[in-house]
Amino acid sequence: xxxxxxxxxxxxxxxxxxxxxxxxxxxxxxxxxxxxxxxxxxxxxxxxxxxxxxxxxxxxxxxxxxxxxxxxxxxxxxxxxxxxxxxxxxxxxxxxxxxxxxxxxxxxxxxxxxxxxxxxxxxxxxxxxxxxxxxxxxxxxxxxxxxxxxxxxxxxxxxxxxxxxxxxxxxxxxxxxxxxxxxxxxxxxxxxxxxxxxxxxxxxxxxxxxxxxxxxxxxxxxxxxxxxxxxxxxxxxxxxxxxxxxxxxxxxxxxxxxxxxxxxxxxxxxxxxxxxxxxxxxxxxxxxxxxxxxxxxxxxxxxxxxxxxxxxxxxxxxxxxxxxxxxxxxxxxxxxxxxxxxxxxxxxxxxxxxxxxxxxxxxxxxxxxxxxxxxxxxxxxxxxxxxxxxxxxxxxxxxxxxxxxxx
Ligand code: PMT
Numbered sequence: 001x002x003x004x005x006x007x008x009x010x011x012x013x014x015x016x017x018x019x020x021x022x023x024x025x026x027x028x029x030x031x032x033x034x035x036x037x038x039x040x041x042x043x044x045x046x047x048x049x050x051x052x053x054x055x056x057x058x059x060x061x062x063x064x065x066x067x068x069x070x071x072x073x074x075x076x077x078x079x080x081x082x083x084x085x086x087x088x089x090x091x092x093x094x095x096x097x098x099x100x101x102x103x104x105x106x107x108x109x110x111x112x113x114x115x116x117x118x119x120x121x122x123x124x125x126x127x128x129x130x131x132x133x134x135x136x137x138x139x140x141x142x143x144x145x146x147x148x149x150x151x152x153x154x155x156x157x158x159x160x161x162x163x164x165x166x167x168x169x170x171x172x173x174x175x176x177x178x179x180x181x182x183x184x185x186x187x188x189x190x191x192x193x194x195x196x197x198x199x200x201x202x203x204x205x206x207x208x209x210x211x212x213x214x215x216x217x218x219x220x221x222x223x224x225x226x227x228x229x230x231x232x233x234x235x236x237x238x239x240x241x242x243x244x245x246x247x248x249x250x251x252x253x254x255x256x257x258x259x260x261x262x263x264x265x266x267x268x269x270x271x272x273x274x275x276x277x278x279x280x281x282x283x284x285x286x287x288x289x290x291x292x293x294x295x296x297x298x299x300x301x302x303x304x305x306x307x308x309x310x311x312x313x314x315x316x317x318x319x320x321x322x323x324x325x326x327x328x329x330x331x332x333x334x335x336x337x338x339x340x341x342x343x344x345x346x347x348x349x350x351x352x353x354x355x356x357x358x359x360x361x362x363x364x365x366x367x368x369x370x371x372x373x374x375x376x377x378x379x380x381x382x383x384x385x386x387x388x389x390x391x392x393x394x395x396x397x398x399x400x401x402x403x404x405x406x407x
Contacts, residue, residue: 006180007035012085012119014110015055017045019160020092020126020169025050027091027172028058034176039081041065041110043097067109078109082116087179090114091152092126092169095137101149102140120182122150124175129156129165151246152178184387186230187394193231194270194320195223196263196309198238200256202283204301205292212278213359216240218325219276221386223248226274229390234270236262238277256280256306267313267320272393274323275310276349278359282306314344321397323389326350327358336369346370347396349377349389368392 011031015024021042031038040055040063052063064072064081076084090097090110097110101123106112114121123144131137132154141151153170170178197219201209216237223235224245233248236259244250251266253259256279267273282303292299310324324345326336329352336350350367351358358364365379366389377388 005035006031006176006183009036009179009183010084010086011036011038011179012081012088012113012117013038013040013055013059014088014090014093014113015040015042015046015050016090016092016094016097016110016126017043017048018092018094018126018169019049021046021049023169023172024091025054025058027175028055030172030176031179032059034180036179037061039064039084041081041113043108043110045094045096064109067112078112079116082113083118085113085117085119087182088114088117088119088121089124089175089179090121091124091175093123095125095127095131095134095140098123098125098137098140098144102143120148120150122152122179122182124152124169125154125167126169127154127167128159128161129163129167132165132167150178150182181224181228184228187391188226188272189230191231191271192269193223193226193233193272193274194236194263194266195219195226195233195274196236196238196259196277196279197223198240198242199278200238200259200280200306201254202256202280202306203287204284205288205290207291210280210283211239212280214238214240214278215360216242217360217362217382218364218386219274220245221382222274222276222389224383225386225390226272228387229394231272234266236266236277256283256309260307260309260312263309264312264316268316268318270320272323272397273313273320274389274393275313276325277309278327279309280306308343310343310345321346321393321400323347323349323393327353329354332367333369333374336367340369340371346400347393370396 015021028038038059039061040059042065055063100111106115155168155170156166157168158164198216199212199214201211203209220242223233227233227247235248235250239254251262253262285302285304322345326339328335332350336348340348347370353359363381366377368375
């Protein structure tokens, strides 16, 4: 499928007052490189950080900084500008600007445009980590989210104020990537997708457990790709330290049995279940109530088998379309085909795993197998691979619908 860009998309970039405004100059360039037409509106505070001339030169369009500029209003009135936009992106969005937007105040041009537009609005917050964590800021964000505003980031790391934590504006390349994602073909529009991701931990005692090397990246990327394809996504996540993709409902679990319960509760209400989690096949028969002490002798752990979540979902009377994964260290296709049949799946995504392969790494390759076909998805970063997998799932669903409607 051809790479999605922003060709012809009219992006109104709102620049708020914050030191991250300097990154927004680069953001304009990258938006234009992706094919977007860009107009910039700056708040008065933003002009203290970067000159309007910079944005004018980069966007190729006049920059607006005030609601009361008569000649600018005569050229393109603020309501016209609000209608012009296909997309409003506010970057950086300071704590104060978020508060203004949450209250719906039209005291300046940007606030007025956000009220007057029918276009989707995204904000890229940027502020000191304490300001970000403040309940007032989080409350304002919640209000905005409920109104359908997409919150992009923030990232975490060292900040201009010298502190370290959450509150850094996402890099321009990431922001453009997220806007592009919103313009992908909605191949799963209206569908509900359940994804499992990450490892499970099986406790031995209060401080030790049996786990595996899954980082959760593959499953999280799939959840984001399904969301970008228009699906409503629930993500059952094992113990991983990854940020939840925006707009995805996340359910955190630790053990295989907790994952089983979370999945079984939700499976029948979903159209598709994608099982990317690396579920522990065995667990200690009992978790010791206290930390096990060294005894000088070998320690034997009695392991019992965990429930097979996929097989259970497959046996449900009203089961969703089922995509399993197969993580193999040898004989990939044979073992994966066996799992496809044994677990009654519609599709299986097989990956070779080993040291820095499949697990943990940022890239992967998948061999897709279904009852009468196969397709190799070549090595790529997990976000790209997840998109290809989602596109393929949409094709398989279409094929099934066609077969079911055939006389
Ligand atoms: O998380 P990453 O670091 O990004 O790595 C990605 C991945 C390698 C973990 C992922 O691509 C992957 O292969 N996930 C499945 C790993 C696995 O457990 O494979 P399996 O062959 O053991 O299991 C087959 C299928 O049955 C899987 O869909 C698994 O979720 C499911 N299963 C397994 C055991 C069990 N008790 N219940 C299950 O539902």
